[in-house]
Amino acid sequence: MLTIKKLKISKKWRLPSWKFCLPLIATILLLWAQAALGKTTSNDSDEQLKNLNTIWVLLAAFLVFFMNAGFGMLEAGFCRYKNAANILTKNLLVFSIATLAFWFFGFALMMGDSPIAAIVGLNGFFFHEGGFSNYNKYLINLEKHIPLKAAFLFQLVFAGTAATIVSGAVAERIKLKAFLWFSFFLVALSYPITGHWVWAPDGWLRQLGFVDFAGSTVVHAVGGMAALVGAWLLGPRKYRREEDRKMVSRYKDDGTRVPILPHNLSMATLVVYHSNFDRWLQM
Template sequence: MTAAPSVPYRQRPKRLRDATLLETPAVLAGKIRGLSNPRTLTWLACVPVALFGLGLFNLSAHAADLPELTPAFLINNLWLLVAAILVIFMNAGFAMVEAGMCRQKNAVNILAKNLIVFALAASAYWIIGYSLMYGEAVVPGWLFFGKGGFLGLFFDPAVTPDMVKDGALVPSVDFLFQVAFAGTAATIVSGLVAERIKFGEFVVFSLVLVGFVYPIAGSWKWNADGWLNQIGFIDFAGSTLVHSVGAWAGIVGAIILGPRIGKFMDGKPQAIPGHNLAIATLGCLILWIGWYGFNPGSVLSMNETVPYIAVTTTLGAAGGAIAATILSQITGGKPDLTMTINGILAGLVGITAGCDGYSMPAAWVVGFLAGLLVVFSVAIVDKLGIDDPVGAWSVHGTCGIFGTLAVGLFNSDKGLLLGHGFAQLGLQILGALAYAVFVVVASFITWAVLGAVSGGIRVTETEELEGLDIGEHGMEAYPDFNTIST
């Protein structure tokens, strides 16, 4: 018996030019940082498995043979796609307003939060949020689940012949529009907890808010079988469902966090000026433009009411800007640009719940009253010892509640001030209270659990003084300028 000659061991070449054709892929992979780590390779191996699973899911969602696409079908879906893009672009407006009204040493942190929050919203809402909001009844009126996707998650994107014939929205464009609203609710939280929250804890809270809290709350009205919708509560585009929900979640976090260092001295609030009001002003205008997707888009089709709602939205913003500017002139001696910005946003939030049911004069009045309220609210929040760096509670919370109640006062067909009794106002009060209780309790539990698990949701004193850009991200928004550590 003769032994086979041993094959000499060939060490893997370190240089690409020394590798054979078969050895080249391994050499290239070794040149990429991290790919030599077995754990990294294990995670990468999961990618094709996940894609395969998603592929199987999508195979079950083939569109049926469709008839010729009708003009109504095309224009309705095109309009809602444009509206969804406008609402998504509002993320840029929120980022600019918040960053501009805060200090430069925290600008990177604020921009990062506003960018990541929509990515989180899109993912969480796609996986489960949309199903919880628009699914089938589990607890009639209160809890829903299942939207035709895998295990009741996701949603079925199939387009049916009936959708084409009826000019209905395809599931994908409806999802895109709804997820834009979900992202807005989470973005509001960012402003209330700005300049002192840990980035990771904010990320986790946003996932919980968009994946569970917001869709469950939203289903009470915007799911046709929701209990608030069944009794007649009105919130056309989300003064409460989006703005107050985000504000309640945020103010709970702000109270738990406590005020920023230096905000209160001997119990008196101290002004902490923003670093770039030009950016904040641009952000305000972006939000105003985005609102034409927010409110007119909520018609969910292109018809004669879309331009009318665009006008009532404009009048609400105009009334809010004028009121806040005048009142800041009276109370402070000079017109305050930050109050003009917040007045515009307050008018937009205030008009959102009833923009389809107001006369044009009523729309302006609602916006004007919201503009007055936002100025008083900022002062009251300060007196309560709550630190709201950008006035997010006053804009989205105070004016979101007011906008919801204003429907019961000014609605052309059901408003108390137009001779239609107290019934609608009572329903509006009930709805606003229901959302407040649910979101406050859910948010408190979530913030508390996050704090217990992570050792607190606030950054250290050193990190706060140095700035979250350095402490949380290791970079600065303006590296060529000195950061003011105050």
């Protein structure tokens, strides 16, 4: 019995997830140990804590960035074969468009200084670093400040996620150019203004005590409402009718629905493992 138990334990530790997680855990522990043992002066300690906070924020940003891959697999797996390339292209380009929009306007509207700070930021367009005097306050009161560029990346990946949420709702119903323009304005205007109300130090919702730690409102509600509006404007998906080869709505006049089957459920199933691994690391 003892031999069997040892064998089971050894197999457990050989699972693929541990191979990925153990180096990450070891790196974090070593960095924290270095900070704990290296307190020669108060300035050195402050600098080390700042570096650790920066590493943690960047790690969280990288994990959120990989959500785009999960969205792409999910949408491509559940769509028809003929539209898979279009959907994968959307998910590949949406983050590039989100980066430009957030760099041009979004981060300034969200975290920039402003005479009407309760409503929107008005400084820091094109990522001019002189317009963000209070940007650290939105990071849930971290003990030590992090660099502005790390804060920008952290918010950028969430903005890109909000735009990617829309992609799934309008899959197989929107042209690529229209979706990219839609994503640009969402990330440049809608997302940052809502984010300013909630996460900026002087945002009016934050002043009222509104708390949104993980983006349930700023990211998912904004992305979800934009997706709802897009799906409502575009209507249901269409299919090619066999009788006359015309593209018609999948809903017939009598209310019945024509099934549109996914072409690759194995790809869609990979999202479950991808999401579980991603969420476990973010906990």
